[in-house]
Amino acid sequence: MTSSPSAASSPGRPGPASPRTTPPPGAATPELAEGGAVVALASLAGFEGCFGCGTDAENGLRIRHGGVVDGVMTCEFTVRKEHQGAPGFCHGGVLATAMDEALGGAAWLLGNRYVTGRLETDYLAPVPVGADVHLRAWCTGVDGRKAFVEGEARTGGPDGPVAVRAAGVFIEVPQEHFVPQGS
């Protein structure tokens, strides 16, 4: 088992999450499942149609999941013209979707299935159409079925300026929560 980084030591950690997305006192330190669990679970669950990462989702974000380094989930996507909000820039809802995907992926690294209960986003800089967006997310604590997760999106490279910060609460669900493919 690998431990995820503590909130205090996470590289590029965003500012404080709200009280609703901060692990309560006594929350467990996240323990990641053995490597690859997130990918195995996702393929079992049929994520091809996912608007965030699905390869069959023609108009989706086609987020490319990367590796996990020191408990931090990495992924990226390219802002296309159909993602535009204000002229020349990515829509904020698209960026929230990307953060949902990244934070959700960090929760799934725990080895269970999770859905978004709450998602908070801070927009710090506009993201141009055509930009590559580099996402990172990590779990800060687990309390029963709740996983507390934070993340950030950067442009201009993985170590470029932070454009979006996010924090969320993801709730563990059984496989039966999802609609079987083909139903």
Ligand SMILES: CCCCCCCCCC(=O)SCCNC(=O)CCNC(=O)[C@H](O)C(C)(C)COP(=O)(O)OP(=O)(O)OC[C@H]1O[C@@H](n2cnc3c(N)ncnc32)[C@H](O)[C@@H]1OP(=O)(O)O
């Ligand atoms: C590579 C793979 C990567 C995968 C990434 C996936 C990313 C995408 C993720 C999504 O977008 S998921 C889609 C959006 N989310 C949903 O559709 C969830 C809709 N909501 C529900 O289905 C139910 O409300 C939910 C399963 C979350 C909870 O219902 P339950 O009846 O199972 O549980 P319950 O309401 O008893 O709550 C369980 C615990 O979670 C807490 N909780 C529930 N909703 C919450 C909320 N909104 N915020 C904070 N905490 C919440 C609740 O307080 C409680 O805490 P305690 O155990 O301490 O009492």
